[in-house]
Amino acid sequence: MIKVALLAAAALAPVAWFALAPGDTPAPSPAEIAAGAPAADWIDIPESDLLLMDTAEGGRVVIQLAPDFAPVHVGNIRKIAAARWWDGTSINRVQDNYVVQWGDATEKKALPQGVVAKPAEEYVRSQKGLSPNWIEWPDPYAKQTGFWKGWPIGGNGENVWLTHCYGMVGVGRNLAPDTGSGAELYAVIGQAPRHLDRNIALVGRVIEGMEFLASRPRGTGDLGFYTDPAQRIAIGSIKPMSEAEPGAKSRHQYLSSGSFRAYRDARANRRDPFFNVPAGGADVCNIPVPIRRAP
Amino acid sequence: MIKVALLAAAALAPVAWFALAPGDTPAPSPAEIAAGAPAADWIDIPESDLLLMDTAEGGRVVIQLAPDFAPVHVGNIRKIAAARWWDGTSINRVQDNYVVQWGDATEKKALPQGVVAKPAEEYVRSQKGLSPNWIEWPDPYAKQTGFWKGWPIGGNGENVWLTHCYGMVGVGRNLAPDTGSGAELYAVIGQAPRHLDRNIALVGRVIEGMEFLASRPRGTGDLGFYTDPAQRIAIGSIKPMSEAEPGAKSRHQYLSSGSFRAYRDARANRRDPFFNVPAGGADVCNIPVPIRRAP
Structure with missing residues (x-):
């Protein structure tokens, strides 16, 4: 992979981030949160x-x-x-x-x-x-x-x-x-x-x-x-x-409920490995609502 | 001209907006303010x-x-x-x-x-x-x-x-x-x-x-x-x-001084004819600093 990750906006493979104890692994990125969201949090x-x-x-x-x-x-x-x-x-x-x-x-x-x-x-x-x-x-x-x-x-x-x-x-x-x-x-x-x-x-x-x-x-x-x-x-x-x-x-489906709230908060407080300083806030237009093809 | 003005981001012909008494004409748009700025407000x-x-x-x-x-x-x-x-x-x-x-x-x-x-x-x-x-x-x-x-x-x-x-x-x-x-x-x-x-x-x-x-x-x-x-x-x-x-x-030159301040305030309070409701604020990234070729 070429240098420079910046931000993976693309959907990643699902990860069981929510099952991990805090501190065990790096915090999930917003994309990882969306990718790991339960089916019930995706609204048709x-x-x-x-x-x-x-x-x-x-x-x-x-x-x-x-x-x-x-x-x-x-x-x-x-x-x-x-x-x-x-x-x-x-x-x-x-x-x-x-x-x-x-x-x-x-x-x-x-x-x-x-x-x-x-x-x-x-x-x-x-x-x-x-x-x-x-x-x-x-x-x-x-x-x-x-x-x-x-x-x-x-x-x-x-x-x-x-x-x-x-x-x-x-x-x-x-x-x-x-x-x-x-x-x-x-x-x-x-x-x-x-x-x-x-x-x-x-x-x-x-x-x-x-x-x-x-x-x-x-x-x-x-x-x-x-x-x-x-x-x-x-x-x-x-x-x-x-x-x-x-x-x-x-x-198509959009992300809602607890997974969306976790995603939203992660957009405002990036703690995944790339980031040094979480912003502590985010602009409504910089929290794009995740939308996917229905599986 | 086709319907729908939205916002003229393109530079317009210079207009002497600053010489007009308030109320005489519609307020100038940000682009008009930049286009009418005196040469001294453009910095090389x-x-x-x-x-x-x-x-x-x-x-x-x-x-x-x-x-x-x-x-x-x-x-x-x-x-x-x-x-x-x-x-x-x-x-x-x-x-x-x-x-x-x-x-x-x-x-x-x-x-x-x-x-x-x-x-x-x-x-x-x-x-x-x-x-x-x-x-x-x-x-x-x-x-x-x-x-x-x-x-x-x-x-x-x-x-x-x-x-x-x-x-x-x-x-x-x-x-x-x-x-x-x-x-x-x-x-x-x-x-x-x-x-x-x-x-x-x-x-x-x-x-x-x-x-x-x-x-x-x-x-x-x-x-x-x-x-x-x-x-x-x-x-x-x-x-x-x-x-x-x-x-x-x-x-190239960028806009500065009084003209930039007038432009900035007009970006936050659009009162040119297209607008019904001025926002009363603006995001620093939605106030793009005007830059032009030096004349």
């Missing part, structure tokens, strides 16, 4: 919340929708996908350390019937009745940050909202009061642009295929738009996962 | 602190070294570049949302004479005598965060250190007490891995060409290493900027 993501994007050049991208946070926009997106409206559209913008964005480059394609053209804001939702798993470390953008149902969130005591972490998917819009229909979407490919929180409708996240989206050539036009239509990346299809060919379907 | 980066990387496939990357933070490692890197040791080596690892890493894939190439093979730790430096420009917003990783001489830093009252923001360059190492020689380097290409702060020697940052490094294909091996040597990206040369061909030389 409903197939009905998944979209499958296939691009002409072979990229496969799976998106998990977040109907609990932006139900009208997510409803639009379900209709748009079911109508195969995105088939034949393209990725039109890749701005380094910011976003990759796709949709109808002509801006002329009529939306499918039933799509709400001008939805109301869905930037926050009430916290009432929810029991988020708040983290204790301070955050420059929100009074509280943490997780709920496997999603990274911010909160102010009254409302909660999704945070613009790497891989999160949001709805492109023009100036307010426009909130966007959901036909034009972006995914975050750099440092979390958390200043967009509460200013844009986040509707989901990429749970597979980020390495494809994030490695597309950057556009050289304003805001990273491709200047030559030939540079655009053709989208073969975006469809509900339920409509994927049997061989193309995939099932 | 010494040519002697610049390295120029050229890759076989045409990518041009400029790296600014940080001798104030890791003098022995930076001294090594200057010697390695001057000896053209990296010429003919390669980018060997690209791990999505983490790092791109380059060096001698064979791990067998002898280092140039004078390189300190096992430098001591240079993870922090004393704050004594420095006057950092601290930001007021809380941070989950450090007691204080802010900027000094155009660099993003963390601090604990006694020491300061560079923070692992997008584009920062660090020294690959194995397990402690190894600190790495500087022959194997990485650049951050995703969410700031701030848990590495104080655990690795940061030695500089990429100030031009990040869009090239960040869009390389991700490796599919452990830790994002390329599994097939043919996937490696050949490095034509890495040389001191002073040794670049006249036509290939470039001069």
Whole structure:
């Protein structure tokens, strides 16, 4: 193995870290904790919340929708996908350390019937009745940050909202009061642009295929738009996962419960052998919720 | 223009925002503040602190070294570049949302004479005598965060250190007490891995060409290493900027003083027309210090 471990983000072989007495061996890394988690701590993501994007050049991208946070926009997106409206559209913008964005480059394609053209804001939702798993470390953008149902969130005591972490998917819009229909979407490919929180409708996240989206050539036009239509990346299809060919379907799970809490704490206090100084805290976007293919 | 402005990270045409009475027009965006800054607020980066990387496939990357933070490692890197040791080596690892890493894939190439093979730790430096420009917003990783001489830093009252923001360059190492020689380097290409702060020697940052490094294909091996040597990206040369061909030389400046403070505050309180809710704070890594070609 070449020098330099840095951090193994890749899943490692399961290790029975939780059975070891403290001090017997080095502390497990976050990836080891996830890999050793019991099956009961992995929660199935409903197939009905998944979209499958296939691009002409072979990229496969799976998106998990977040109907609990932006139900009208997510409803639009379900209709748009079911109508195969995105088939034949393209990725039109890749701005380094910011976003990759796709949709109808002509801006002329009529939306499918039933799509709400001008939805109301869905930037926050009430916290009432929810029991988020708040983290204790301070955050420059929100009074509280943490997780709920496997999603990274911010909160102010009254409302909660999704945070613009790497891989999160949001709805492109023009100036307010426009909130966007959901036909034009972006995914975050750099440092979390958390200043967009509460200013844009986040509707989901990429749970597979980020390495494809994030490695597309950057556009050289304003805001990273491709200047030559030939540079655009053709989208073969975006469809509900339920409509994927049997061989193309995939099932996914996110880490929850005690294993997630142990993972979260290990992200904030790295004590595995590479580290000298544990940070003693972590940013909500630097605690990526582990997601895996269902075994 | 297509829908969806999001954020103009690209430099805009200069605007005389500072001459306008409050309330007369929308507040300027951070990019507008940088574009309108007076020449005196742009500080020249010494040519002697610049390295120029050229890759076989045409990518041009400029790296600014940080001798104030890791003098022995930076001294090594200057010697390695001057000896053209990296010429003919390669980018060997690209791990999505983490790092791109380059060096001698064979791990067998002898280092140039004078390189300190096992430098001591240079993870922090004393704050004594420095006057950092601290930001007021809380941070989950450090007691204080802010900027000094155009660099993003963390601090604990006694020491300061560079923070692992997008584009920062660090020294690959194995397990402690190894600190790495500087022959194997990485650049951050995703969410700031701030848990590495104080655990690795940061030695500089990429100030031009990040869009090239960040869009390389991700490796599919452990830790994002390329599994097939043919996937490696050949490095034509890495040389001191002073040794670049006249036509290939470039001069760079970073934003400082009052213009930087106005930019920083605008990053935390977006009041330009796109925004509904200013965050009221910002993460040190989400306030990228503006850097431009010297006019």
